[in-house]
Amino acid sequence: MARLELEPTIGELLDRQGVSRRSFFKYCTAMASLLALPPLAARAMAEQLLAARRPSVIYLSFQECTGCLESLTRSFAPTIENLIFNVVSLDYDDTLMAAAGAQAEQAREQAMRANYGKYLLVVDGAVPTGDGGVYHCAAGRTGLDILATCAKGAAAIVCVGTCASFGGLPSADPNPTDARAISTLVPGKPVVNVSGCPPIPEVIAGTLLQYVTSGRVPDLDEHLRPTVFFGNSIHDRCYRRPFYDQGKFAKTFDDAGARNGWCLYELGCKGPTTYNACATVKWNNAVSFPIQSGHPCLGCAEPDFWDHGSFYSPIPSPRWGKAGEVSPAQAGAIAAGAAVAGAAIGVGSVLLGRRRIARRQQEPKSQSDKGNEE
C-alpha cells in the first residue's frame, strides 16, 4: 500500500500532538494574510489543511551556498518545525536529515517509490552540465543524473533560490561549469521558481503551504514565480517611493539625502526592475529589508542579476521605458515643474504602468499625485 494511504491527515496529526483547533485557526489566519487572501479564506484554508495528508518532500541541493536552507530554517510563519512536522513529510534532505551515506540514499529511494507521481521535489542550487556534469557529484552520481531520477516521479518541482530558478551565482559569466537553471533540465514537469539569493523564508514556506492547501501549482509570472509574492516590484511597494516621485535621491551613502532616507536609485538600487516581497513581507520577522537599512536593492530575485554590471550603478535608462515608468530625471522635472507653476502636470498620464494603477487603487496618493489634482 502506498505511503499516502497510511499517512494520517494533518488534522489527525495535530490531534495526536495536542495542538488545539483554536491555535491552528490562528496559524491559518496568519498564513492567509501572508498569502494576501481575504479574511474568510482562513477558515477554508484551515479546513482544507486539516483534511489534507502531508505530501512527501524530497529536497535536493546542487551548486549553491546553503543560504537558501539557512533562510528557510529562519521562517517565522510557519516556523520550520511547523512546516516539517505538521505540513509536509520531509523524507530526504541531506543537510537536515539525521541519516547519512547509504542509509540516506535508501530513505530517498524508498520515499520516491512509495509516493511515485505524488511527491514534491524541492531543489536549491544550479546543476552543472559541463563535461558530463562532473562538477557536482554525490553518492557516486552526477547532479544531472540525480535530478533526472528524482524529477521523473515528482508531481511538481519547487526551485528554492535564484541558483535553482535562474542559474544564479554558479552560472554567472563566464559560467565555467555550464551551470543551468532547473526548469531548463526537466522538460514537461510543472516548475515553481521561488527566487531570491536567498529567498525570503516566509515566501519559501508560504509557497509550499499554498501547494499543500490547494494541491496545485499557484498562479505564476513569466519567470514561473508565484504572483502572490512576486506580483509587485520592490519599487512599487517601497516606502521611499514618495522621494523618487519628488526627484529626491541620495547621491552617496553619507550625504544629507542618505541621512534623510531619500530614494537610493542613484546609488544603484534595482528595486524598479526587481519583483519580490521584500518591501512588504520583509526579513527577520518583518523587522527590516535592505533598502530600509540604507542599502540599494541588488535585484537578487531576477535572472542574471550577477551579470548586470556594478551593483552600485544606476539602472540604464532604456529599462525605464520598458517598465512603463518615468526616469528619475523625468520625475525630478515633473516635481520641479509642479512646484514652480503649480500647474496640473500630467504625472498620472506618464505613470501608466499597470502595476502602478493597481498600486494607486490600494494606497494613499503620493505627493506628486496630490499636486496633479491641485
Ligand code: FSX
Ligand atoms: Fe543560490 Fe541557495 Fe544564493 Fe546561496 O541554495 S540563491 S547562492 S543564497 O544558497 O542557491
